[in-house]
Amino acid sequence: MSVATTTARMPRPASRSWRRFKRNSIPYLFLAPFLIGFVIFLVYPLIYSLNLSLYRTRLVGGTTYVGLENYGRALQDTNLWEGVRNVLLFGAVQIPVMLGFALIFALVLDSAILHRKTIFRLGNFLPFAVPSVVAALIWGYLYGESFGPIAQIAHALGLTPPQFLTSSGVIPALANISTWQYTGYNMLILFAALQSIPRELYEAAAVDGASGVQIALKIRIPLIAPAIILTGIFSIIGTLQLFNEPNVLTSIAPSVLNPHFTPNLYVYSLAFRSQQFDYSAAIAFTLAFVTGVLASVFFFITRQRGERQ
Amino acid sequence: MTTYKTTQKRARARVSAPARRPAGKYLAIVFMVVALGYFLTPLIWLVISSTKSNADLFNTFGFWFSPRFNLFQNLSDLFARDNGVFIIWMKNTAIYATSAAVGSALISALAGYAFALYRFAGRNLLFGIVLASVFVPSTVFAVPLFLLLSKSGLSNSLLAIILPALINPFGVYLMRIYAEQAVPEELLDAGRVDGAGDFRIFAQIAFRLMMPGFVTVLLFAFVGAWNNYFLPLLVLSKSNLFPVTVGLAYWNGLATQPGNSQVLYAIVITGSVVAILPVMIVFLFLQRYWQGGLSLGSVKG
Structure with missing residues (x-):
């Protein structure tokens, strides 16, 4: 044909x-x-x-071709690598936590445990429809020491309110915002993949005496591995580009969220605050390269593991 | 067939019920309810807070209403602020999100259909390039796009953010998968035998078959554009062209500056509620469509 x-x-x-x-x-x-x-x-x-990215504009001397000089500068730029370290720290915890919860929610929704499934499916997903700017605004207020309800509850209980917007608290605070926004979206993708598995497979396993947890670990999760890998890759790309939430929260915590807190904030500030478009382009490509390497490493590791099973 | 399946399921449930530990089941339910609370609480806080005056925001408990119901005052303050610029922002967002969604979904449907149903020179190479571009961080495009748009004089019009949003490589990928599943290859030959041109076959038959996938791509493009912040922030400098996300972030920046705070908090919070309502409504009312379409990317991805 x-x-x-x-x-x-x-x-x-x-x-x-x-x-x-x-x-x-x-x-x-x-x-x-x-x-x-x-x-x-x-x-x-x-x-x-x-x-x-191959040129450099100086106040004296104008624009000159500098070859890979901008990239050499980027490799030695502590501002860039500090930002990369921040997003990697962020992602190393946030992505597994988010995808882990998304997977558990999807597995529960796909099983016969709950009755009113639609409420959970839509409720968990609803934050995805909130613009990240608004999500950052909401959480910024919730974290706030002045009228944030978390601080209010802590005060009422006689506790010291947690400090979110300090150098040690800000990465978990940002990770929580992303988890809140994107867990439901990933849950729905994994749920849709689970729904496409033929039910007969579970029934056969159940007849053989496999428990619900065993069926989940040995049958359901391996069968949706491609969907899990896809959500992982998109999460890695998204994490390395972290911009909206820290940019919105900068006004609340300017001392912690500096203009190079994430690589993307750095690209933005280089281009639009100091007009170094050429160098910011080199930084953007370096970031794209790092992203590509991490995503491929993740892809090959997870695929190899999947093939071994 | 269906009845057979249900009876079988019921029978299995009865047999395996004692084996399943009820404790684990209740644990799972509690876990899900707590999680739902986590996802909904910030939104509930937002809605409650939008009914409070600035003073009550600071002086009353965050998760309960204050005795003074101030929502209507907040709304009229919101729409009056800066000569009613909030309405302009909402209008900009509506124009931007609608045209980006409709345009990009149509363009993606055409391209996805071509990739799915035609064999042509360069097909695999082109599709590979399109797919690869999904994985390139948008930062790499954003700065040069800004420079090119300002050179071409587009940077101070809504077109500057609408036109780039029309190109949605992931949408093309989804539409290709959907078209492969939904449109039989024989359709083209059968239609041609009947004397219909290829574009008529697409417009009158194939497009209808692709509808559920089309709606999914449309909705997610709509939400993506409605919520977009990065590109508009970079490209637009005139405040009367801002979408609502950039506008609210701008007001929030002002609110946190000393001296301004008292005035703007309530307005920013009320504005946030107004800004997210349309997307929520769209998602809730069209859930049947997008939930079906979501499985596309995952099954074959």
């Missing part, structure tokens, strides 16, 4: 009747709006930026 269609739709280039040409061009016409936009808004900016 597929061979037949291939030959029918892809004639040899030698036969060039107008009709054939028209027919061959049809898929490209379908693709045209996307591809034109893709080139203008993704490919071209990427090339433009890559080129930009």
